[in-house]
Amino acid sequence: MTNSQRLRGALAPVVTPFGVGLRPDAARLARHCRHLVERDVGLAVFGTNSEANSMSVPEKLALLDALVEAGLPPARMMPGTGCCAFPDTVELTRRAMHHGCAGVLMLPPFYYKGVPEEGLFRFFSEVVQRVGDDKLRVYLYHIPPVSAVPITHKLVERLMKAYPKQIAGMKDSADDWAHTKSMIDAFAKDGFDVFSGNEKPLIDNIKSGGAGCISATANINPGKIAETYKKYATPEGEKLQGWINEVRGVMQGYVMIPALKYVIAHYGADGAWTPVRPPLVETAEAQGKDMIAKLDKLGFTMPGLKQAMAVAAE
């Protein structure tokens, strides 16, 4: 597999709608995924913003099956498969491979803290060896503010040496461009694709040799983020970068996951989007209205979303 067939550009850690009894709503998720793919945004389903760790393994397997059955392209998918227990990670990764997903995004086991690099190396080794597929493309998920278990340069180096085919890249959600750049500088030359964890450094990422971004806000601002990626080398791209950063800036003032759902419910005219699973809590109305007012002021819209979600009423 050459780099040209690899995932690049903008991906969204797709938010997961929950219906009656807080059950995952596969049909509504598929509609949102289609809306994203039509705007050239890839599907990092089962990420942090997807509330993936608030779902059981059987729930995630069923959702992935449903998305593929709904005709969404596995070649544009990078499902999150990293759990605390390696048998769970292996099972989810195998299913992703079965469907031909382009890659998987893999959290380190995140219950124990301060674990040795050797232990993390063994975890990823167990998974790669048990899945046993040369087509596997693992993107390591560095998100210390949430997982509290970092992926170090040394660990990446060891894993790339041991599994040069399967260790494909990283999502860096440390929200520190200097750190992302250090990963690109160290490993991009060997085919390691580094995605920024949000769109703020998108153009810098591409110009430095990175692969793009996997960003929460790509759920609500897919078209403009994807356009920024395509036009990164142009003055128009620079202008777009400024605007998407303003949208991101508004969203960072709120608790991200419920806020994204509030925005989708609002611009999609589909209130069924708001529920979150505990331990998260929905955005309060007053906060939500404040957020929408700020977005409106930026000229923010979600073109096509209302039509995409209206299928629900059929």
Place this chain on the structure above:
Amino acid sequence: MTNSQRLRGALAPVVTPFGVGLRPDAARLARHCRHLVERDVGLAVFGTNSEANSMSVPEKLALLDALVEAGLPPARMMPGTGCCAFPDTVELTRRAMHHGCAGVLMLPPFYYKGVPEEGLFRFFSEVVQRVGDDKLRVYLYHIPPVSAVPITHKLVERLMKAYPKQIAGMKDSADDWAHTKSMIDAFAKDGFDVFSGNEKPLIDNIKSGGAGCISATANINPGKIAETYKKYATPEGEKLQGWINEVRGVMQGYVMIPALKYVIAHYGADGAWTPVRPPLVETAEAQGKDMIAKLDKLGFTMPGLKQAMAVAAE
């Protein structure tokens, strides 16, 4: 159910042996559980020290079934059932209820950090309501150094008000006696049983109105810890407390989970105990020998363990 039927005294978060392919070894686990129960130590299987979060839900369900089938008493069991996803917690808790376990030890969902108290309240509410059994006894698991999600006094208060039958107590693994005492002082009068997360403050815990301890080192020092509990009001108890604390002190110099397994392998003459699942790593030989030398110097032994483990060779 009155307090006298509740779990009290010393419990061990039972370490889990892993055999070929790092599969849980139910037979060996049952032998260790029997060894503990015979020494009046209760079975907090699937705790932090059990590597519970390194096992899948199906693996834990199968292990619990196997322990009950092996004749171990559910009345002495407090399996850990708290996962990040409430459907997993519900499934494990239901199975524990099905077997008549005396209680369950419940971690908060631990992936997201800095979540609102309301979100944690909703998580435990979902579980209690979905399990829907008045016989359920939930012990909340406060272990901020690992989970990074604390159980606050305010949360305990809300949960006890909402579910006075089911919210039964806490394991406090903050390793801060002042904190444990504050929980006892606030809630013990209402039947909330507070276990210390280790044996160091055992006598203080009992004298203050607590329920005992759930301690990693009860895996290797069960008899003396249980004896300390029984004799807490006597000078002999005080003397025992000093000695068990010395043993604990030695163990705290090492990474606890692999160190416990090393000690069991050594005194049980059963090397099959040493494997851990990643991200943990086995105790290095040099460290292990150093640890055993220190324990030997204290006159530490594990009476009966070799005979208990020898069944393996039959």
